[in-house]
Amino acid sequence: MSPKPKSSDPAEAAFRAFVRASGLFRNRMDPYFARYGISASQWGVLRALQRAENEGLDGLQLSVLGQRLLVRPPSVTTLIDRLERIGLVSRRPDREDQRAKQVALTPAGRELVARVLVKHPAEIRGIMGCLSEPEQREFQRLMERVAAHLETSIDSISPDPRNLRDPRDPRERRSAAAGDRRP
């Protein structure tokens, strides 16, 4: 074969590196949190609730949690179900909105968060420590740029997932060119 430039496109190369790093990242974090008997997603919930406490709130609505964690309502429900079952959070009715519920840490949940937080800075540095401080800042800057762009291009979850009922989607309409797989 002739000189076939395999990765001449910097965008694609960056894309691929991102995908790969994300996979490795997940493979690293999952066992880390498993040592505490929780999943990475569950940790996200606990941390969000702890931050809420630090801001003087005594709970968060499920919908707020979903927006923060970039997860849709049914996933939040099952996530909280399990955390409640293992006694780390509790659901309480929201006084001001009868259909909403406030989720808060239990004492056991608070204690687990504290226990994880002791080790957390070391774990984070164990991952990001391969970059110098200026590189870490650049890394952050580029990540936030991409994230901000994704946030505007797709309003995936952050604003509210269910208001996307606009039938006038200017984008490609359900290609269905050669073979339509799943109905």
Next chain:
Amino acid sequence: MSPKPKSSDPAEAAFRAFVRASGLFRNRMDPYFARYGISASQWGVLRALQRAENEGLDGLQLSVLGQRLLVRPPSVTTLIDRLERIGLVSRRPDREDQRAKQVALTPAGRELVARVLVKHPAEIRGIMGCLSEPEQREFQRLMERVAAHLETSIDSISPDPRNLRDPRDPRERRSAAAGDRRP
């Protein structure tokens, strides 16, 4: 309390930006591939098989796919099960190893890959296009640095989880001095 710098740690800020960008990224890619009736993971399989074809191979073992996609054997099995069920790939026995199987694209799979690849560069630029070319290259560099570091710290899946072979590797001649990237 006094001035409590909440994010003075660049490592943690970078870490959080990475987590958030990964979530947004997933939320963007999932519906993209759904338009073709496949998942992002399934696309990973199809693309890997197409690359193998381009290198003259007529299939890949499940274990090789698992290493490339950073996924463990049971996940590969179910992934291939479904792709086989919808007729995009096929399993064939491996001539040289009776316990292994070769997975290859079917004509329908090949056709779908071609159809996706037409739109793929635009999709990638739609995501990475918010960065300039030099930024894309820097993004790639930092990602690969972090990935390489994760790869060595955890031998999660990439090298091969199950054969942590002993020091008598036949091709130990090379310059194993500094940073050896990928075998």
Next chain:
DNA sequence: ACGAATTAGTTAGCACACTAACTAAAACGC
């Protein structure tokens, strides 16, 4: 004020990741 639309949350059903435990074939080790 009262019916329609929106919002909070759940349920049902599917896809995909994992670990643990299994079968079967290949590679070692003596």
Next chain:
DNA sequence: GCGTTTTAGTTAGTGTGCTAACTAATTCGT
């Protein structure tokens, strides 16, 4: 050669994500 160990792949069971469809409460429009 023959038994042990390793490797390829699958099965069973769990956790997390999704969409679609539902209930119940709130808000909006007139």
